[in-house]
Amino acid sequence: MTTSTPPGITRATLSNPADLIASLPYLLAFRPDDSLVLLGHRVPGTTLGLTVRADLPPREIQAAQVDSLIPRFAALDHSGVTAVIVGGSADEHGPPHAELIDELTRALSEHKLRLFHALWTPEVAPGARWSCYLDPDCQGVLPDPQETVLAAATTEAGFVVFRSREELAAVLKPRSPEAITRRAELLASDPEPLRGPDMSQSDVLDAAVTELRDAFLRHRRGAGPPDDDQAVRLAHALTFTAVRDACLALAVPPQTSLTREAEELWLTLVRELPPPHRAEAGILLGYAALMRGEGALAGMALANAVEADPEHLVAQLLQAVWNIGTDPAKLTGLADFGTAVDLGLDPPPEPGSAAEPGQGRGRRPEPPS
Structure with a gap:
């Protein structure tokens, strides 16, 4: 290994x-x-x-x-x-x-x-x-x-x-195998839980973004892991390529409060979502860890993503570039900063709280020069 x-x-x-x-x-x-x-x-x-x-x-x-x-x-x-x-x-x-x-x-x-x-x-x-x-x-x-x-x-x-590699690997294990089984069954019976009657594709995309923004706000409040309904909706939300690529933009620049929040949320979803949906969360966690320079966590998250969906091309690509030690600065092009702004994916601060400079809806993440 x-x-x-x-x-x-x-x-x-x-x-x-x-x-x-x-x-x-x-x-x-x-x-x-x-x-x-x-x-x-x-x-x-x-x-x-x-x-x-x-x-x-x-x-x-x-x-x-x-x-x-x-x-x-x-x-x-x-x-x-x-x-x-x-x-x-x-x-x-x-x-x-x-x-x-x-x-x-x-x-x-x-x-x-x-x-x-x-x-x-x-x-x-x-x-x-x-x-x-x-x-x-x-x-x-x-x-x-x-x-x-x-x-x-x-x-x-x-x-x-961490005290050992095994302790680090344990961070990615499912919190509740029983919950994973239930959610896999729910997604098998309804693979698009965000899609309601007469909703256009644009409406479903908006619902996906809203679901992710709500997940950030729950995380800020310390509400704990998602319940079954929230988990399956988040799993569906991450299947949209535009949403996934916009979420990648939340990892840049690293070391901000928003990037740390995002990485914590992706880690939660790795532990809460069933395969193959878990792969999307693993990609986001692996990319965020790469941007921050945490190679061990990045490697394990990307291996987790490939295990969840062996045919996922983005997971395979990121695992390959991690494996040869590619400079993280060369990977910022994978993030779609424009779509992150267009979708308004950057969640707003809690009402009455002071946002960091540049934080809030419409902030455009700037890649490193």
């Missing part, structure tokens, strides 16, 4: 190997165990690019694993990688899994890439030992991961770090 984090999350400076290892939970959004982590270096080698985590493989498939991972870095203008292995125990011969580093060196050489550093630690925890594969005198103990520069930067940006 791999987890890729797109570049451009933050501009923190990691001054030594110990800081780099201790920062891994903040690069991945979870604390890695029994993992190979590859940190790509952009030309000329001082800027971190693509970050990929993979489970430590059995020895018999080590060559195949690195041969599948290294081409990602070669395709994205990297000069090389730093490798960090987490797990195992050192002995008198040095850190474990040395044969995996040998395979990495071979694969990197075949792609004319450099191995800048090869590091090992048994766990990412305060006081854990770390050492280098290429220099026996290069070793020490890890600082507290929560006290690193990257921890401060990502916390300020609103990132959440």
